[in-house]
Structures are given as C-alpha cells and as structure tokens.
Amino acid sequence: MAEQSYTFRIQRNQVAGNGRLETRWQEYKVTMPPNATILNALEEIKGKQDGSVTYRQSCRSAICGSCGMKISGHTRLACKTHIGWVARNGVVELRPQGNQPVLKDLAVDIGPFFKRVHTIRPYLDEGPEADANVGKTAYEQVNQVSQCIMCGCCYSDCTMAEVSPTFIGPAALAKAFRFVSDPREGKKTDRLRQLSEPHMMWSCARCAMCVEACPKGVKPMEAIVKLRTRGMQKGFNDGAGQRHALAFHVDIQKGGDLNEFTLMMRTLGLGGTLKETGAALHLMKKGKIPSPFPHKAQGFEELKKVYDILERNPLDVETKAADIVPE
Amino acid sequence: MSLDFAFYPGCAGKQVQKEAEWAARAVCDQLGIKLHDMPRATCCGAVSLRETKPAFSLAVAARILGEAEASGRDLCTICNTCLQTLSHANYRFKTEPDILEQINKANQQAGIPAYRASIKVQHLLWVITDQVDQKALKDKIKKPLAGLKVAPFYGCHNLRPAEIFASNAGEKADHLHRLITLLGGEAVSYDGHDKCCGFHVMLSDPAEMRGMVAKNCLSAKEAGAQVMITPCTLCDMSMGAYQGIAEKTVGKSINLPEMNFAQLLGVAMGIDEARLGVHRLHVDPKPILAQTGYPLTRSPCWR
Numbered sequence: 001m002a003e004q005s006y007t008f009r010i011q012r013n014q015v016a017g018n019g020r021l022e023t024r025w026q027e028y029k030v031t032m033p034p035n036a037t038i039l040n041a042l043e044e045i046k047g048k049q050d051g052s053v054t055y056r057q058s059c060r061s062a063i064c065g066s067c068g069m070k071i072s073g074h075t076r077l078a079c080k081t082h083i084g085w086v087a088r089n090g091v092v093e094l095r096p097q098g099n100q101p102v103l104k105d106l107a108v109d110i111g112p113f114f115k116r117v118h119t120i121r122p123y124l125d126e127g128p129e130a131d132a133n134v135g136k137t138a139y140e141q142v143n144q145v146s147q148c149i150m151c152g153c154c155y156s157d158c159t160m161a162e163v164s165p166t167f168i169g170p171a172a173l174a175k176a177f178r179f180v181s182d183p184r185e186g187k188k189t190d191r192l193r194q195l196s197e198p199h200m201m202w203s204c205a206r207c208a209m210c211v212e213a214c215p216k217g218v219k220p221m222e223a224i225v226k227l228r229t230r231g232m233q234k235g236f237n238d239g240a241g242q243r244h245a246l247a248f249h250v251d252i253q254k255g256g257d258l259n260e261f262t263l264m265m266r267t268l269g270l271g272g273t274l275k276e277t278g279a280a281l282h283l284m285k286k287g288k289i290p291s292p293f294p295h296k297a298q299g300f301e302e303l304k305k306v307y308d309i310l311e312r313n314p315l316d317v318e319t320k321a322a323d324i325v326p327e
Numbered sequence: 328m329s330l331d332f333a334f335y336p337g338c339a340g341k342q343v344q345k346e347a348e349w350a351a352r353a354v355c356d357q358l359g360i361k362l363h364d365m366p367r368a369t370c371c372g373a374v375s376l377r378e379t380k381p382a383f384s385l386a387v388a389a390r391i392l393g394e395a396e397a398s399g400r401d402l403c404t405i406c407n408t409c410l411q412t413l414s415h416a417n418y419r420f421k422t423e424p425d426i427l428e429q430i431n432k433a434n435q436q437a438g439i440p441a442y443r444a445s446i447k448v449q450h451l452l453w454v455i456t457d458q459v460d461q462k463a464l465k466d467k468i469k470k471p472l473a474g475l476k477v478a479p480f481y482g483c484h485n486l487r488p489a490e491i492f493a494s495n496a497g498e499k500a501d502h503l504h505r506l507i508t509l510l511g512g513e514a515v516s517y518d519g520h521d522k523c524c525g526f527h528v529m530l531s532d533p534a535e536m537r538g539m540v541a542k543n544c545l546s547a548k549e550a551g552a553q554v555m556i557t558p559c560t561l562c563d564m565s566m567g568a569y570q571g572i573a574e575k576t577v578g579k580s581i582n583l584p585e586m587n588f589a590q591l592l593g594v595a596m597g598i599d600e601a602r603l604g605v606h607r608l609h610v611d612p613k614p615i616l617a618q619t620g621y622p623l624t625r626s627p628c629w630r
C-alpha cells in the first residue's frame with residue numbers, strides 16, 4: 001500500500017512535583033502505509049523523532065494486553081489497530097486509557113484495574129458445587145470469556161466507571177462469569193451472592209461500550225447479562241436492579257405494556273419512592289406521570305400461556321462461544 | 328419505495344414521552360411515511376426481560392416481529408432500547424434457525440403465529456435519513472436552522488453492538504450528524520455523543536445516572552451546543568426530563584434544551600409547536616430558537 005502522511009496528536013502527560021498531572025498536546029508527522037499499525041507509528045516516533053514519548057508495549061501481536069490506549073476517541077490496542085482505520089482527515093489522536101491513573105504520556109497505572117479483578121477471586125475455588133464430570137459442552141460458556149488478555153480497554157471506555165470509582169467494571173465481571181460457568185468451580189452460589197452486592201453486576205448501565213471496545217471478542221456485557229440471570233435464579237433478588245428487572249415479565253403477562261406508574265414503588269419500595277419524591281414532582285411539572293392503567297394489547301393472554309409453557313419446559317437460549325480460530 | 332411501517336413507539340413513547348410519538352407522526356404525515364398501529368404489540372421487555380427470562384424474552388420479541396411480518400411491513404420504532412432489544416432478537420432468529428424453531432414451537436402452542444424472520448427492525452431516524460428522498464426532505468424544510476449549534480446524542484442502543492443493526496451503527500453511524508446538517512444546523516463535536524444516558528440505572532444507581540447526564544450535557548455545552556437532540560424516548564427522559572434533577576445532584580447549572588430529533592425536524596418543517604409537544608420539554612428551547620432567528624409556529628386553532 002502506498003505510504004501516506006499522517007499527523008499524530010499525542011497527549012503528553014507528566015506528574016508534576018505537587019502530584020498534579022500536567023497535560024499538553026504534541027504533534028508528530030509520520031509517513032507510513034495505512035495498514036501499518038499505531039504501534040509501528042509510535043515506534044517510529046520514539047525511535048527517530050522523540051525518545052521521551054512514553055507508552056507500553058511488549059508482544060506486538062494482541063496477546064500481552066499492554067498497549068491499550070485511546071486512539072481517535074476509543075480505547076484500542078495500538079498493535080492491532082491499523083492507522084487507516086482510525087485516521088480522521090489524516091489525523092490520529094492518542095490519549096492514555098480512561099478511568100485509570102496516568103503515570104506518564106500514554107502509560108497508566110494498571111494496579112487499580114487488577115485490584116478489581118482480584119476482588120472476584122480469579123481462580124477456581126474448591127467447594128461443594130464442584131463437578132468432577134467435565135462433559136463435551138462444559139466449556140461453551142467458559143470459552144466465551146477466557147479469551148480475555150486483561151488489556152483494560154473495556155474498563156477504559158466503561159461509561160459507568162467514568163462516574164463511579166467503586167464499580168467493579170466489565171473485565172472483572174467477565175472474569176467472574178468465567179468461574180461461575182466453569183463446572184469445576186466449587187463455590188458458584190457464593191460467587192453469585194458476592195456479585196449481587198452494590199457496585200457489582202447490577203451497576204452495569206448496559207451501554208455495550210465494553211462489547212465494542214474489547215479487542216478479543218469477549219463481550220463482557222453479555223457475560224454480565226448471563227451472570228444476572230444466574231444470580232436471580234439463585235434468589236439473590238434483594239436490590240433495586242433485580243426488583244426492577246423482575247417487574248417486566250409480570251407486566252407483560254398482565255396486559256402487555258409496562259406499568260410505569262407502579263414501577264418505582266416496586267423497585268424502590270415505599271421508603272425509596274419517598275426519597276425520590278423531589279424527582280417525581282419535577283417530572284409532574286410537565287405532566288410526565290404515567291397512567292396507572294396502561295393500555296392492554298390485543299391477545300396478551302397468549303403471553304401468559306407461552307410463559308407457562310416455557311416455565312414447564314425451559315429452553316436453553318444462551319449464546320455459546322464460537323469456535324476459537326487463531327488470528 | 329413504499330414507506331409503510333408497522334409502528335412500534337415503545338412504552339415510553341406511549342406514556343411519559345408521548346411528545347416524541349406526536350412529533351414522529353407529525354413529520355411522517357408530511358413526508359408520506361405511513362405508520363400503521365400494532366394493536367397486538369406488547370412491551371418488548373427492554374434490557375431486563377433478557378436477564379430474568381431469556382427464552383420468554385425471545386418469545387415476546389417473535390410475537391411482536393411476527394405481527395409486523397404478517398402485515399407485510401418492516402417494524403419501525405422511536406425508542407433505542409426497543410430497537411436494540413428487537414434487533415438483537417431478530418439477529419438471533421436470522422442467524423440461529425434452531426432457536427427460532429424452538430421459540431416458534433412454544434409460541435404456536437400458545438396460539439401465537441410463527442415468525443419467519445423475514446423483516447427488518449428500523450429506526451425512524453434511519454428511515455428519514457436513508458430511505459426518504461433527501462431532496463424531497465430538504466424541500467420540506469421551511470425554517471432552516473441558520474447555523475444553530477446542535478449536539479447529536481445517539482444513545483447506546485442505537486449504536487451497539489454494531490453487528491445486530493439493520494443500518495450503520497457503532498463508530499460508522501452518522502445519521503444524526505447528517506440530519507443536523509440537512510436542517511441547516513451545525514453538528515457540534517463533543518465527547519459524549521456516543522455515551523450512555525444512564526436510563527437503565529436510573530433507579531438502581533441514581534447518583535451515577537445523574538452524573539452521566541451532567542457529564543454528557545456539560546461536555547456538549549462546553550463544545551458550544553445550543554440544543555441537544557436524541558433519537559430515543561429514554562435518552563429524552565434522561566438528558567431532558569432528568570437534567571434539572573442532575574443539576575441539583577452535581578450542583579452545577581446546565582440549562583441545555585434537549586429535544587427528540589423528530590421535534591427539531593418538525594420545528595424546521597414549520598409544524599405547529601403544540602403538535603410537536605414542545606411545551607412538554609423540561610428545558611424550554613424556544614428562547615434559543617427565537618434568538619437564532621426563527622420563532623416557532625403556533626396556530627391557535629390546532630386541535
């Protein structure tokens with residue numbers, strides 16, 4: 001491919017003496033083919049133009065997980081991303097990962113990220129629920145998430161992590177699912193109990209940013225959905241997230257539409273609803289109060305029937321891992 | 328091309344955010360897009376039903392999609408979460424025939440006709456920007472926006488995961504940008520355009536949800552936005568109706584008028600503001616719209 005000229009706008013960060021981060025932007029020009037990687041360009045810049053530009057790298061093959069950074073707005077692996085995919089009018093913007101403390105330029109402190117992963121006990125536990133029989137299909141779920149290389153790209157782009165320093169984050173939850181779904185795991189229920197606590201799986205905003213960001217197809221949000229299903233099946237339903245979720249299948253059978261009028265009461269209880277009175281009054285100013293009697297859909301009784309059929313003969317509709325093809 | 332759709336406004340469009348539905352119907356009237364009601368359609372179950380009852384959620388989706396299919400039309404919605412939920416189910420029905428067969432079997436036992444996975448799930452925004460003749464659309468713009476700075480807020484479930492949607496999604500999506508340009512406005516570029524409105528954690532993580540609203544609105548304001556538009560009734564609820572609540576939580580004034588895309592489109596078409604439900608917006612866009620040179624249309628005799 002023919003070489004082209006690109007401008008790299010790189011965020012230069014330096015922790016000053018007082019501990020504050022000093023940030024400035026610096027531009028570098030490189031001439032490269034569009035199918036060269038961002039890492040190729042960084043090596044060119046560091047090797048030939050400015051040795052002080054700092055970033056992490058090791059494997060150059062999307063395996064070690066060290067080169068994640070914000071490239072043209074979203075977090076990607078520098079070694080896997082072609083310049084041509086992300087250049088906008090010939091400009092590529094590089095910033096360090098989000099939601100992590102910056103050390104220098106494009107390098108962040110990955111300690112807090114790994115600490116979150118460690119809180120879910122990233123190893124098999126012995127215990128009463130361990131199954132010694134590992135059948136042919138036993139890893140269909142495990143394989144979906146065991147591709148993770150702990151690069152932190154998902155956590156960097158996570159919209160909940162941006163506003164919540166306590167949210168455990170997508171990678172740790174995907175890792176948790178890897179153990180919950182492993183037949184050999186001995187404490188599945190105990191894990192689900194822990195994951196049902198505040199700031200764990202129920203705090204995910206379901207934005208799917210992690211699904212888009214992950215360079216390895218892990219789809220953390222899909223793992224979170226499956227964890228929630230398993231948690232509710234074990235009866236860990238004592239939280240606003242769970243109660244809210246549990247309202248839907250009831251309402252759909254009752255008439256078809258969601259009863260938004262009683263939803264808040266059912267989710268938050270009386271105390272919680274009273275706390276939200278200010279918000280409710282604010283909405284009432286514009287007449288934004290749902291009807292207590294939502295419209296009933298024609299033939300909604302059919303749904304009660306199919307619900308009962310599926311409760312009697314449960315169908316496994318979980319997505320399974322695709323076969324792993326080496327890249 | 329015939330622009331006939333089975334119209335699925337979603338629970339919010341039928342209840343608290345009904346102004347978006349009014350505006351959708353008003354602009355479609357003018358553009359010759361026919362929106363047919365779906366009397367059998369129920370709530371799609373949003374993000375929740377897939378968690379609580381995964382198989383039932385697919386049965387519900389197949390019943391909704393089947394109603395549109397039986398009428399010979401694609402389904403069209405104005406709620407991103409309905410769009411994502413139904414697109415996700417439809418994607419699975421099209422790519423996993425075994426699942427479709429099993430779901431159809433259960434549904435048929437309950438008297439629900441089988442779904443053949445032959446239709447597409449559309450968003451009205453896509454219909455207007457990709458399927459309506461753009462010249463004809465431009466001819467309908469009576470009051471171009473005269474450089475109004477508009478923040479496009481797409482909403483997660485219009486964009487991700489990209490592979491399930493019947494139109495450009497993910498980072499390739501530019502529908503709102505194109506619409507704003509066509510209306511004569513300027514699409515501001517800001518960090519929050521593809522982020523989360525927090526709607527689905529409104530009750531479980533209220534402070535965080537309000538933090539998201541404030542962050543997105545403030546990033547739009549800092550980039551010079553005078554008004555924000557979204558293609559989603561739930562984003563409208565968060566970014567518009569909850570904006571004042573978010574202001575109190577974060578202790579900062581925001582004051583960014585937020586409208587559904589169909590409302591701003593209707594304004595530019597010169598449709599009566601009462602018909603577009605502009606009075607139901609929490610942050611009144613009228614002062615800024617008047618300031619940029621075109622007061623809204625208000626005919627006293629509407630209705």
Ligand code: SF4
Nearest residue numbers: 158204205207208210
């Ligand atoms: S889907 Fe959940 S975990 Fe994934 S990025 Fe969004 S908020 Fe974070």
Ligand code: SF4
Nearest residue numbers: 148149151152154214
């Ligand atoms: S889930 Fe994907 S993005 Fe997140 S750490 Fe693992 S490999 Fe990286």
Ligand code: FES
Nearest residue numbers: 059060065067079
């Ligand atoms: S250098 Fe190892 S993942 Fe990029």
